[in-house]
Amino acid sequence: MLQPAALVERSKYRRNKKDPSIRIEGGLQQENETGAIDASERNPDYGFKCVHYSVSESAEKVEVVVVRKRVDATLQKLGIRTRDDTAVAPKDYERTELIIDAQSFEKKGDLFQYTFIVKIVNDEEWNPDMDFFIELFDPSQVGSEKDQLSGKDTKCKVTILDEDKPGTIGFAETEVRVARSGKEVELIVVRTDGSDGRIQCVIKTEMIAGTSGAKEFDHYLPIQSSLTFNHNDSETRHKITIMPAEDGDLGKGDNDDEGNLPEEEESEEEEQDLVFKVKLEEPSPEGVKVGSNNLCFVTIVGSDEHAKEQEHREKMLNFYLEQ
Numbered sequence: 001m002l003q004p005a006a007l008v009e010r011s012k013y014r015r016n017k018k019d020p021s022i023r024i025e026g027g028l029q030q031e032n033e034t035g036a037i038d039a040s041e042r043n044p045d046y047g048f049k050c051v052h053y054s055v056s057e058s059a060e061k062v063e064v065v066v067v068r069k070r071v072d073a074t075l076q077k078l079g080i081r082t083r084d085d086t087a088v089a090p091k092d093y094e095r096t097e098l099i100i101d102a103q104s105f106e107k108k109g110d111l112f113q114y115t116f117i118v119k120i121v122n123d124e125e126w127n128p129d130m131d132f133f134i135e136l137f138d139p140s141q142v143g144s145e146k147d148q149l150s151g152k153d154t155k156c157k158v159t160i161l162d163e164d165k166p167g168t169i170g171f172a173e174t175e176v177r178v179a180r181s182g183k184e185v186e187l188i189v190v191r192t193d194g195s196d197g198r199i200q201c202v203i204k205t206e207m208i209a210g211t212s213g214a215k216e217f218d219h220y221l222p223i224q225s226s227l228t229f230n231h232n233d234s235e236t237r238h239k240i241t242i243m244p245a246e247d248g249d250l251g252k253g254d255n256d257d258e259g260n261l262p263e264e265e266e267s268e269e270e271e272q273d274l275v276f277k278v279k280l281e282e283p284s285p286e287g288v289k290v291g292s293n294n295l296c297f298v299t300i301v302g303s304d305e306h307a308k309e310q311e312h313r314e315k316m317l318n319f320y321l322e323q
């Protein structure tokens with residue numbers, strides 16, 4: 001049973017009743033589910049002061065308190081150890097095992113307390129909430145099945161709350177124009193709302209039905225590949241090959257990278273604008289999202305509009321650079 005003095009002491013750290021929090025080095029630690037266990041279900045000698053802690057990853061540690069309830073506790077040596085659950089040592093926290101004497105407890109208010117720290121790993125990757133346990137055991141019984149102390153307050157759960165922001169992936173421009181003679185189109189993919197950790201998604205082209213739909217291999221080379229942002233990367237680019245016009249001057253457009261394109265010589269049929277789409281999907285790891293700008297429509301502009309397209313492209317680029 002929790003003593004009033006202990007409750008008063010803990011209350012000092014609470015911001016409010018719903019959200020009891022202790023600030024530690026920039027992070028946050030919360031004590032949950034305190035005192036919910038009936039006295040008859042508790043261990044008579046030792047127990048955790050709180051059976052569920054929440055700690056933010058950036059706190060980098062959790063402070064846990066064990067209480068000795070009787071001066072004449074039968075067990076003179078007490079073991080404390082961590083146990084993996086969804087949080088796994090040493091990836092997510094530091095495995096801890098201690099054996100302490102009954103004399104290690106210090107009197108604080110009405111309670112004899114022993115405080116120890118378990119280190120939490122603060123990484124750059126986004127993680128879902130993860131739990132591990134800390135339990136009390138009898139060191140003389142190690143190896144047997146029954147070394148864990150009886151009672152519902154001899155096991156405590158720690159929930160690690162992650163605050164890393166992996167971000168949202170999307171296209172910088174959702175409509176892009178390229179000349180048939182442009183050879184390739186470069187799409188800019190951006191990451192907003194955070195840049196923690198390495199994230200990925202799939203980028204792939206898709207045909208559009210109808211007469212204005214550009215056709216795979218005839219008009220562009222389809223892609224389906226993985227796009228990666230490293231930690232702190234907020235932009236990446238991906239090129240898609242635009243096929244030269246089929247009729248007439250196939251060879252000529254391939255000779256020279258800069259200017260002097262024979263657009264005037266191409267046939268009338270090639271002037272229609274053709275469209276295909278590029279999609280971003282399957283963001284990973286968990287927590288990464290694709291935004292509403294996950295689709296980009298690429299218009300392959302009839303070749304005699306090359307000059308106009310260049311102008312448009314430059315305008316778009318300038319617009320983007322100004323953001």
Ligand SMILES: [Ca+2]
Nearest residue numbers: 057122123164
């Ligand atoms: Ca972190």
Ligand SMILES: [Ca+2]
Nearest residue numbers: 123125127164
């Ligand atoms: Ca993390």
